[in-house]
Amino acid sequence: MIPAAFDYAAPSTVDEAVRVLAEAGEDAKVLAGGQSLLPVLRMRLAAPTKIIDLGRIAELRGVRDEGDVLAIGAMTTHHDVQRDSLIAEHAALLAKATATVADPQVRHRGTFGGAIAHADPAGDLLAPALALDAEMVIAGADGRRTVPAAEFFQDFFTTALAPEEILVEIRVPKYTGWHAHYEKFNRVAQAWSIVAVAAAVRVEDGTIAEARVGLTNMAATPVRATAVEQALVGQPATPESVRSAAAHAAEGTSPTVDANADIEYRQELAKVLTGRAISAAVAG
Known part of the structure; x- marks a missing residue:
């Protein structure tokens, strides 16, 4: 089936993405890796007026060492999370869980933050994030805020993200020397x-x-x-x-x-x- 018509935007910064999302209204959808959103669009289970593609925002990709925590960009792919040396050393549970997500094709396209924001209770990255006391950094029109995983996941496919907000990164404490x-x-x-x-x-x-x-x-x-x-x-x-x-x-x-x-x-x-x-x- 062909998706319903929609407008498309591909911002290059988080601030631009937040602004475009706010202007588009509650009928807009954010596109990360697209592994959950695109099938829904094709089946016309959702008909957003605008799609905001985060794929061009460089700051949303990669894993950074920030002392006591790892900062994982929301647009970092499952493939990159699974193979990142910092995650293997300091948050091995994430690498092991990510290795079980779907198949190699999905892991190359799907994103860590997209899976977290989708909040499917059967998804394989939510429980590891919760177990490791991860925190979610969220960007909106009023700036950025941080929400612990225990408060971020609220119900079936429901998170603390407001309609005009974007998940920017996931911050995970280091568990160096732990086995997972x-x-x-x-x-x-x-x-x-x-x-x-x-x-x-x-x-x-x-x-x-x-x-x-x-x-x-x-x-x-x-x-x-x-x-x-x-x-x-x-x-x-x-x-x-x-x-x-x-x-x-x-x-x-x-x-x-x-x-x-x-x-x-x-x-x-x-x-x-x-x-x-x-x-x-x-x-x-």
Whole structure:
């Protein structure tokens, strides 16, 4: 199907993009990598009056080392995130999760910020961002503001972004020396997660000193498995400790029912995948 007619703009700076978006009104759409928006346009599930393409804004691409944090430009592709040496060293969980996103073609076109802003609860980058206490830098007519991941994701496909605002970058604290793993379950290769678990741990002398665990597709937004984290810290990095902690994975979740799974199936799956993710992370 052919999309409905729309006007098109390709600003070269963030300030210009914000201005064009404000002038276009609430019926405008922002185009990042286009992997979510273009199919919607082709099926005419959306008919924006104007498309604002962020592809020409150079400052929105790349990963920067800013001391205690990494700043990831919103237009940085999945491919670049997956292969960036700074992310591999300081935020390995993001690289591992990004490697599971769709296929190489999508990873070359899709963007890290686009996936975050789209806020699909089955998307594979939301839970890692939440688990790592990422912060989202948002630009609007009144300047820039920073929103923690725990407040950014608000509901199905809903974030703290106002209609006239643009996600500029994602700031992630450094987890140097941590081990991480992303365990994803889907029925066919390259599909959305039915359930997935993002786990990062820091082990000292055989004991789990710190842990971060996030759950994908276990609620309308990504879920931080705090009960699992609390059960892990201070415990020996053994299969028994991991199994005991993973039993808490479904606490505080409210998974949806769809053609892939019901609530009980997803909750049990979350426990199994959490055990696998943490075990793999502990093993390094």
